[in-house]
Amino acid sequence: MDFDDIPELSSDTLAALQSFLAEKQELDDRFEKLKENAEEVFKNNKKIEMSDFQEDWQLSQFWYDEATADFIARRALEHTSEDDCIAFISSPTAYVAFRNMAPERKNAYVFEYDQRFDLFKDQFVLYDFNKPLEFARAAEMKEKFKFIVADPPFLNKDCLSQTMETVRWIASKDAKIMIDTGAVMEGLAKELIGARITGFHPAHRGGLSNEFRCYSTFEDESLKWVNN
Structure with missing residues (x-):
């Protein structure tokens, strides 16, 4: 050479x-x-910053901005009581925002492939959307969750479909569900779980080239379906 x-x-x-x-x-x-x-x-309920976690683009990680994370966390907080189980699936930014708002709530779980989040110990569930029902405590978590937030990491049919398989497994009969994903997934989100597009536009710290939307199975004063 x-x-x-x-x-x-x-x-x-x-x-x-x-x-x-x-x-x-x-x-x-x-x-x-x-x-x-x-x-x-954790003992002193100190605030955790998502800036302590680098985004891993190979895992398609794009953290929400603060306003988006807080908005989602407030929906979870307002629609649940202290004993209700809450799942943040592939949505660690919203989970951290929720934990900062209500550190005493021990039934909120982050389902994540990224094992850095195992520092949350019992509230961490190692999760791979390619194996939607093969996660620890899957049997005991069946139909236990009152509120579920899901942010499938990839914009394709398989990723959303398999994530929704997990959602259907853990959701209680009266569960409220939010899905944050691309606008191109609107039809599939409605088909798979009856989630409708809302007027809330999730935003990310670094911005995204794809149009991102929020879908839900419920409405409240702050989250409304778009007429369609």
């Missing part, structure tokens, strides 16, 4: 790369600190 033929990075490109790596290292360090201090954080 002739090393003279290897292109050198421009000063601007090199600076951008160094900045990216420095930011990544800072985020890694923040997460490790959170993990090390998890017991104290």
Whole structure:
């Protein structure tokens, strides 16, 4: 190999790369600190920041902005009582917002493939939408959840269909369900679980190129179906 033929990075490109790596290292360090201090954080009900978790684009992770996460968390809080079970499926941003609002609520669970969220211990359920009923405690969780939020990570029929299989399994007979996914999934969301498109537009911190919408099986004063 002739090393003279290897292109050198421009000063601007090199600076951008160094900045990216420095930011990544800072985020890694923040997460490790959170993990090390998890017991104290949970014991004292300290607020958790989603900025402590890097988005993993390979897992199609795109965190909600604060307003969106808080809106979803409030729906869950307002429609449940202390003993009701709540599931946040592939929706860790909304789960963290809910936990910050109501740290005393121990029946809220985050279903996630990303094992960084196992720091939430008993409230973490390792979940793979490709195996919709093969998660820990699946049998005991059947028909137990009063409120479910689902944000399937990929915009395709299989991902939404398999996630809804999980939703149908864990949902109580009177469960309220929210689905946050692309506008292209409207027909399938209604077909699979009777969820209708609402006027709420979920937003993400970094923005998304696809139009994102919220579907639900219920309405309230803040969440209304769109006439269609």
